[in-house]
Amino acid sequence: MKSYWGIFKMEFKGELQYRAKALSGIATQLFWGLLQIYLYTAFLNSGSVDGFSISQMVSYIWLGQAFFALRYVTMPKRVGKEIVNGNVCYKFVRPINIYNQWYVEGIGQKFAATLLRFLPIIVIGFLLPGNLSLSLPVSVGAFFLFLFGLILGLLMSHAFAMLAVYLTFKTLSEKGSIGIVSAIVNMFGGLFIPLPLLPQALQDVLKYLPFSFITDLPLRIYIGNVGIVDGLVLMAIGVVWLIAIIAIGKLLIGGALKKTVVQGG
Amino acid sequence: MASIIKFENICKNFKVPQKAEGRFKMIKNFFCRKHRIIEALKDVSFSIQEGEIVGYIGPNGAGKSTTIKIMSGILTPTSGTCVIDGLVPWQNRKTFVKNIGVVFGQRSQLWWDVPVIDSFELLKDIYKIPDDKYKETLQLLNSALNIEDLLGRPLRQLSLGQKMKCELAASLLHRPKILFLDEPTIGLDAITKLAVRDFIKYINKEWGTTIILTTHDMNDIEALTNKIILIGKGRILYQGSFEKIKEKYSDEKTIEVEFAKDYNKVSLAGYKVIEHNLRFATLKTLPNTKFHTTDFINQISKKYEVVDFQVSSLSVDEILAKLYKEYEL
Incomplete structure (x- = not known):
């Protein structure tokens, strides 16, 4: 366990060094958040969606932007490169499970990236006037469940990223692999379009699929779109999904590692 | 002392896709790939x-x-077995x-x-x-x-x-x-x-x-x-x-000689002249020659007036290059 904690700390520290990256991330997220708010306000004003008011939508978007680094499925840094250039061989000569090592690395990076970015966006979100303002959570219970949901989301988002790592082993193309996985996950996880805006029939299916646990569920709990009891039930389903996706990832990557050929010097 | 590394009859083959030349073959190759087996290690055994x-x-x-x-x-x-520690x-x-x-x-x-x-x-x-x-x-x-x-x-x-x-x-x-x-x-x-x-x-x-x-x-x-x-x-x-x-290669010597005056032709029994430029010459022992300094001085001073000479053995790199050549690598 100590070694995983060490890896986590290492990646956390490494990520903290990239402050300019975080700043530009914050700027992008603010701009993008405003854009989305204006766009969806226009939509909602010309019709209505059950149980999703404009102020809820605004909060949903601000929180989504604040935790963008957490919800956006990305490859753990370096892993793709390591696989393509063969540095991955050093992973083999450590007395530690390779999947776990990568998993923890990615979590550390994402955690640090999120920590560097979320606060300014939340603060600005609260300070914005009237229709653009982020609201408080519906209840204290909802707030804590929201926090717990974010942790589940972080673990889930990275479990998906590990599937992209597997694909990279197969295709040797980091960009292509993460492209496929993130397109699916981000679409059905509410990153492009908030899930409450999708047709009800689709929503009914999506809420049981693993993608929505990444951030859609915690955000909905925060704004009161999903009640606490429902939230708890769904989260239990989420935990089962998480275990399943990690297990699948471990199986696939374990198989790929056996066949790995590290070429050259 | 016990052997800590034992390598027995290790073989390692790599399967690599074969590249085809020509336009149509390339298209064909895209759909049905031919593979070639490369034998990287053939029956390697050693112990350390x-x-x-x-x-x-x-x-x-x-x-x-x-x-x-x-x-x-x-x-x-x-295939093969390898036991380490x-x-x-x-x-x-x-x-x-x-x-x-x-x-x-x-x-x-x-x-x-x-x-x-x-x-x-x-x-x-x-x-x-x-x-x-x-x-x-x-x-x-x-x-x-x-x-x-x-x-x-x-x-x-x-x-x-x-x-x-x-x-x-x-x-x-x-x-x-x-x-x-x-x-x-x-x-x-x-x-x-x-x-x-x-x-x-x-x-x-x-x-x-x-x-x-x-x-x-x-x-x-x-x-x-x-x-x-x-x-x-x-x-x-x-x-x-x-x-x-x-x-094994220590008998092979290279000798650089400096003469007192210009010679148009230099030759010495048992040696091969690699380079010759009036006052300077580089000689090399022929395969059967056993180099001995006194003999060499006697032999060369009978024919030529020598100011200085320098003997060198093969460098390690040269030995290795020879070795590779010998094994046709």
Whole structure:
């Protein structure tokens, strides 16, 4: 366990060094958040969606932007490169499970990236006037469940990223692999379009699929779109999904590692 | 002494897709690929005793790195058995790698954007090294490799030689029984090279670490190893002491002669003239000539007026080049 904690700390520290990256991330997220708010306000004003008011939508978007680094499925840094250039061989000569090592690395990076970015966006979100303002959570219970949901989301988002790592082993193309996985996950996880805006029939299916646990569920709990009891039930389903996706990832990557050929010097 | 590494009849084949030439063949190839089997290692057997420093040499593409990778558990051989320190590397990977250290000269095992010492601390956690032992080892590595000042700096700010010293230290923090060095001196300047060599010798002597190194720098081999294994085209061609090989070629001498006056033609029985330019000539012993200085002086001074001459044996590089040629590598 100590070694995983060490890896986590290492990646956390490494990520903290990239402050300019975080700043530009914050700027992008603010701009993008405003854009989305204006766009969806226009939509909602010309019709209505059950149980999703404009102020809820605004909060949903601000929180989504604040935790963008957490919800956006990305490859753990370096892993793709390591696989393509063969540095991955050093992973083999450590007395530690390779999947776990990568998993923890990615979590550390994402955690640090999120920590560097979320606060300014939340603060600005609260300070914005009237229709653009982020609201408080519906209840204290909802707030804590929201926090717990974010942790589940972080673990889930990275479990998906590990599937992209597997694909990279197969295709040797980091960009292509993460492209496929993130397109699916981000679409059905509410990153492009908030899930409450999708047709009800689709929503009914999506809420049981693993993608929505990444951030859609915690955000909905925060704004009161999903009640606490429902939230708890769904989260239990989420935990089962998480275990399943990690297990699948471990199986696939374990198989790929056996066949790995590290070429050259 | 017991043998710590046993390699028996190891073969390793790689399956690689075959490239086809021509437009239509390329299209055909896209749908149905033909594969070609490359035999990287053919029936390789050797054993290494505990505490030895073994040089593993051979021309590019001979299978050196493949062997190192099999020994360190990264690759699984196609057939054959390999037992290292009582374990099969690719079967009990996690237990096995606790006792080995690896440096791939062209890759890095340290974290890029954090100070080197942080990487060391992490390796300490990964290998579960007790605090006191870690401190002791680190101090020893610091003084032997002179890296104390580098440890606080991020890896990306270090030069190649500084990096290599840190890599070496990183691979030794857990005091492995066996150390694999894949081209450890590649790209290093003279001083660093010497420091690294001294250090390797020191570790071997102090800790009794068994060391296997591949290199193209024959001076490494000469300075470090008790034994060499020569591999070419996937086969073991020679194993034994390097001295023996050197002896075999020690009769071959090159003599540079300076004459007192200009000669238009130079010839000497038992020698071949490689170069001749009036006052200067370079001679080489013919295969059957046994070089003896007194005889040579007598012989040459009868014919020519000699001011000075200089005898040199084959350099290690030349010996190796000859060896490769002999085995048609």
